[in-house]
Amino acid sequence: MQLNTKHFGVIEVDEKEILYFPSGIPGFENVRKFVLLGRQEADSPFFWLQCVDKPDLAFVVTDPFYIKEDYYVDVDDEEIAEIEINDPENVLTLAIVTIPEDIRFMTVNLKAPVLINMKNNMGKQVIMKNDTFPVRYYILTGGSEPPR
Amino acid sequence: MLVLSRKKGQSIIIGNDIEISVIDIQGEQVRIGINAPRTVAVYRKEVYEEIINENREAATIPVNPEIIKGIKINRNENQKYGEEENKS
Numbered sequence: 323m324q325l326n327t328k329h330f331g332v333i334e335v336d337e338k339e340i341l342y343f344p345s346g347i348p349g350f351e352n353v354r355k356f357v358l359l360g361r362q363e364a365d366s367p368f369f370w371l372q373c374v375d376k377p378d379l380a381f382v383v384t385d386p387f388y389i390k391e392d393y394y395v396d397v398d399d400e401e402i403a404e405i406e407i408n409d410p411e412n413v414l415t416l417a418i419v420t421i422p423e424d425i426r427f428m429t430v431n432l433k434a435p436v437l438i439n440m441k442n443n444m445g446k447q448v449i450m451k452n453d454t455f456p457v458r459y460y461i462l463t464g465g466s467e468p469p470r
Numbered sequence: 471m472l473v474l475s476r477k478k479g480q481s482i483i484i485g486n487d488i489e490i491s492v493i494d495i496q497g498e499q500v501r502i503g504i505n506a507p508r509t510v511a512v513y514r515k516e517v518y519e520e521i522i523n524e525n526r527e528a529a530t531i532p533v534n535p536e537i538i539k540g541i542k543i544n545r546n547e548n549q550k551y552g553e554e555e556n557k558s
């Protein structure tokens with residue numbers, strides 16, 4: 323199918339690649355369908371979670387385990403029951419990146435990762451109850467806020 | 471908004487399976503106990519709002535995608551997956 327994207331114009335995607343978020347994501351509860359773009363490109367750790375129904379809505383995402391070596395996801399099974407995760411092996415974990423105009427201050431949300439069940443293409447953003455990982459982890463300085 | 475007055479030790483039931491109890495009151499601080507099915511997500515409101523705000527900000531990308539592609543992460547602290555290893 324043809325997909326209108328925020329940054330890449332109209333592109334062709336396989337309908338089998340569409341990810342379904344039953345609850346949307348916080349702040350965007352009404353958008354349910356996304357696709358991952360650019361994940362195959364090996365030269366950049368960043369790729370895109372593009373909304374299918376709203377071309378204007380796209381998030382930059384990354385692999386939190388690449389950003390922080392000791393990262394882990396700690397959520398109750400019940401919280402992810404909605405996306406029917408049975409086997410952690412099939413879960414793709416993503417973290418949403420916030421990019422300000424001055425990219426030195428770009429951050430990644432490690433507290434609320436996006437989990438995708440690769441078996442059924444269902445996804446959900448979960449919020450960890452503990453404060454082990456911050457909402458704003460400064461990517462380029464290994465966590466702490468860079469000097470202004 | 472429905473407003474109810476409760477004393478320490480008293481509860482409110484929401485629906486069939488959510489109970490909210492006033493555990494303790496100390497000055498301006500109230501300790502609240504929540505009994506709910508584990509499928510019901512319970513968050514401090516400010517935490518949930520922080521995630522919403524962060525998502526909204528993340529959805530606004532002021533820079534060109536090519537710039538994002540070109541960003542190199544300094545992962546000195548994470549030697550295990552360092553660039554040198556990736557190249558080999």
